[in-house]
Amino acid sequence: MPEPLPLDTSHRWIHGSRSRRHRTDPDHQVEQLAAGTVLVRQSKDLTYEAPFVLLLLGRERALLVDTGAVPGAGLRAVVDEQVDAWTRSEELGGIDLVVAHSHSHGDHVAGDAAFADRPRTTVVAHDAASVHAFFGLTAPDASAAPAAPDAPDAPDASLTDASPTPDASAPFDLGGRVVDVLAIPGHHAASVAFHDRATGLLHTGDTVYPGRLYVEDPDAMAASLDRLVAFAEEHGVRHVLGCHVEMTSRPGRDYPLGARYQPDEPSPFLGVEQLRRVRDGWAAHAGRPGTHRLDDVVLCVGNGVNVAAPLLARAAVERVRDAWRQLT
Ligand SMILES: [Zn+2]
Structure with missing residues (x-):
């Protein structure tokens, strides 16, 4: 395994203007990590959402x-x-573009229309x-009889069975650079993680990031956290990156939902040790409904009133x- 390219994770990110009457942030901050x-x-x-x-x-x-999270042509x-x-x-000479998603919540797909005619x-x-069909995360249906070799019209089971499979991961080749795609349902049924072999970066969407981790399917979440940790250990992942920052730099303390100004944010990047702590914290709370504060994340399990x-x-x-x- 060649050494991954070093990733610059030291950037200070825009985090809202104290007053939106005197905006200090550009619409987009764009940084080269490698x-x-x-x-x-x-x-x-x-x-x-500031994704x-x-x-x-x-x-x-x-x-x-x-x-x-914003419609329009800015992104x-x-x-x-x-x-x-x-x-x-x-x-x-020119390259293709594939627009994919960590999952399909509105703050991750709002800009899609601007790419439709690209x-x-x-x-x-x-x-x-x-998503599973596009990236080849569909395991062949084990119950299907193998097609006879001289039957060219037999349906390919790997194309027809699009149900998620527990251990699904598949390589996606960008040309001289391979990204592994993993199915990680739990936050959302369509959640996937992306692992960039070139830099050792594991992108975990809204499944793991320094913020409130909302969980739609606790059993699936438990399995996905196990899969992410096992994958990270096996593949020498260097950095874990999600889509938001909602924590303050005080352990266990998040900004309120909807906060527009977060001057005391931690880095969006987590390490594998922190990923392990999220997995262990999840296991300790056994996915029980409620809000569970860990140092790096807040687990929000279930949609109940609590x-x-x-x-x-x-x-x-x-x-x-x-x-x-806004008044001061
Ligand atoms: Zn989100």
């Missing part, structure tokens, strides 16, 4: 993970500029079956504080 590895953050002045969007560039195609312009700069610097571009559909009520109460207080900031 050659052909671009991380973009959307401003909290545009959307409180991170990852662009990985290869010699034949680029992979965009998510289109952010498209950023991506076009980065792809052009890459093809020029690498002296490539030349040489495929926008992968959002549902789990389409999860939603405190979140919404803090969000309401934050809205008043935010309104006050």
